[in-house]
Amino acid sequence: MRIKPIFTAIWTRVLRAAGLCAAVGVLGACATGMGTDPTSGAAAFQVQNRLLLTPANGGLRITAEQLRAGDILLSSTNGVTSLGIRLLTLSPVSHAALYLGNDQVAEAVGSGIRVRSVGEFITDESTIVAFRHPGVHADHAQTMRTFAQSHAGKKYNLVGIVLQAPFTLERQYCELPLVPSLVRDACIRGLAAIQLGVARNDRFFCSQFVLAAYQEAQLPLTSADPLLISPADLLHMREGDVPSVRIQQTLQYVGHLKSGPVTTDVEVVASLQPL
Numbered sequence: 001m002r003i004k005p006i007f008t009a010i011w012t013r014v015l016r017a018a019g020l021c022a023a024v025g026v027l028g029a030c031a032t033g034m035g036t037d038p039t040s041g042a043a044a045f046q047v048q049n050r051l052l053l054t055p056a057n058g059g060l061r062i063t064a065e066q067l068r069a070g071d072i073l074l075s076s077t078n079g080v081t082s083l084g085i086r087l088l089t090l091s092p093v094s095h096a097a098l099y100l101g102n103d104q105v106a107e108a109v110g111s112g113i114r115v116r117s118v119g120e121f122i123t124d125e126s127t128i129v130a131f132r133h134p135g136v137h138a139d140h141a142q143t144m145r146t147f148a149q150s151h152a153g154k155k156y157n158l159v160g161i162v163l164q165a166p167f168t169l170e171r172q173y174c175e176l177p178l179v180p181s182l183v184r185d186a187c188i189r190g191l192a193a194i195q196l197g198v199a200r201n202d203r204f205f206c207s208q209f210v211l212a213a214y215q216e217a218q219l220p221l222t223s224a225d226p227l228l229i230s231p232a233d234l235l236h237m238r239e240g241d242v243p244s245v246r247i248q249q250t251l252q253y254v255g256h257l258k259s260g261p262v263t264t265d266v267e268v269v270a271s272l273q274p275l
Contacts, residue, residue: 048242052092062255069101069141075125091232096207106148108209130254143217157203192228
């Protein structure tokens, strides 16, 4: 079976579906919640932020030397698969990887789970932003490194990623504005249990792999099944944003290893959706 043509065909259909749903406002869902105003410290109403801070609008440019083991790298490319994922999730990122330290990045891609150099990773991506769990210590990093190396070469969770398309469309109803966070969380988890089934523990797609590595290190980012977490969900776990599911720890923005245009096609689509 040739996976690449099948995968491309699937995402071509997803792109069409996403365009149709956007036209009727289904993808206009925008999670909201209560947070704290950074200036006054008072309670403040928050709307999920779908845009990505870049070096051009206040973000930081960093080098690979500034990364720490355990950092989560969210990225995108200019390919059709990346575009399909970004349009479907209305997010500027479509891929997630894990920095292991010692110039190594682990990731789950179509060919399977692999470990490669940071330089190779940077070359292949058009935008790369790093986030950090502040509680990662040397023993956690070593556990994640061992986990990644033990899974290197194993197959990609193709079934899991294919099931993500209809699940991502339907979960938008759980993320309508003013839906309480507990209700939103329960709705998404319940829908996932029905549509995604039970995850295999030997195959992963990109964000599922990152979540599983953190679980292995006893630092779960969320109690939700990694099977329902997308790169967009990881992006919304950052400080100052509204996560779609309940999380254990907010992620700190570290900076950009690489950045594309300030305004992306996804940001334009997102700006047209009613909140």
